Amino acid sequence: MNSELLKYNDISLRYGEKDVLSHFNLDIKKGDRILLKGRSGAGKSTLLKMPMGFAHHTSGSLYFNNKLLDANTVWDARKRIAYVSQDLDIYEGSVNEFIEEVFSYSFNEGKLDRTKLRRLLVYLGFEKDVLDMDFEDLSGGEKQRIGIIMSVLIGKDIYLLDEITSSLDSALKEKVANYFLERKDWTLVIISHDDVWEKENVRVVPVGV
Numbered sequence: 001m002n003s004e005l006l007k008y009n010d011i012s013l014r015y016g017e018k019d020v021l022s023h024f025n026l027d028i029k030k031g032d033r034i035l036l037k038g039r040s041g042a043g044k045s046t047l048l049k050m051p052m053g054f055a056h057h058t059s060g061s062l063y064f065n066n067k068l069l070d071a072n073t074v075w076d077a078r079k080r081i082a083y084v085s086q087d088l089d090i091y092e093g094s095v096n097e098f099i100e101e102v103f104s105y106s107f108n109e110g111k112l113d114r115t116k117l118r119r120l121l122v123y124l125g126f127e128k129d130v131l132d133m134d135f136e137d138l139s140g141g142e143k144q145r146i147g148i149i150m151s152v153l154i155g156k157d158i159y160l161l162d163e164i165t166s167s168l169d170s171a172l173k174e175k176v177a178n179y180f181l182e183r184k185d186w187t188l189v190i191i192s193h194d195d196v197w198e199k200e201n202v203r204v205v206p207v208g209v
């Protein structure tokens with residue numbers, strides 16, 4: 001059985017007088033890698049926010065693990081979905097303190113593998129003293145990479161990746177995309193204008209056409 005992990009069923013969204021999404025359908029199964037493509041403002045980011053309950057559709061229905069997503073089920077979905085966006089929360093303190101805090105939450109308990117953390121920091125081009133730096137002092141691309149590393153360490157059923165390579169140089173874009181795409185059993189929904197994600201086995205799904 002390969003049932004849907006995430007299902008957008010006839011989703012429409014209207015803000016005021018504006019139709020942002022109209023009858024959007026998408027079935028995502030375990031191991032799928034999907035690249036959402038569409039013009040700016042087509043509603044791609046909004047689609048990724050919906051399973052987390054950060055955005056709401058006007059009509060249609062959304063299912064996670066065959067359960068209708070609503071105010072009651074969204075909490076369970078949040079525990080099982082990695083939503084990685086280009087904007088990381090502001091944090092006052094060192095990178096290490098930030099990481100410690102995120103992994104102290106009960107649902108992330110026991111997931112901080114320091115060996116893997118060090119390996120990922122090196123793979124994504126960090127000097128090891130980045131852990132002692134103030135998170136606020138990191139560049140946009142450095143914050144992006146820390147967010148990516150934390151999402152990988154936490155590990156979830158599905159990754160919703162919203163422009164996670166936008167601030168990286170071309171070598172790092174390639175490394176990040178390869179890292180995710182090489183993990184064949186991971187389920188990925190990607191928004192990106194970077195062509196590093198346009199690889200074999202990545203299904204392009206148009207939004208807003």
Ligand SMILES: Nc1ncnc2c1ncn2[C@@H]1O[C@H](COP(=O)(O)OP(=O)(O)OP(=O)(O)O)[C@@H](O)[C@H]1O
Nearest residue numbers: 015016020038039040041042043044045046047191
């Ligand atoms: N809370 C809101 N209130 C009103 N309009 C909104 C709200 N959130 C998003 N929108 C509008 O909905 C549309 C879709 O936004 P969204 O960020 O999903 O687009 P996108 O396809 O991801 O665009 P881009 O490629 O530029 O990031 C935009 O026109 C945006 O201005």
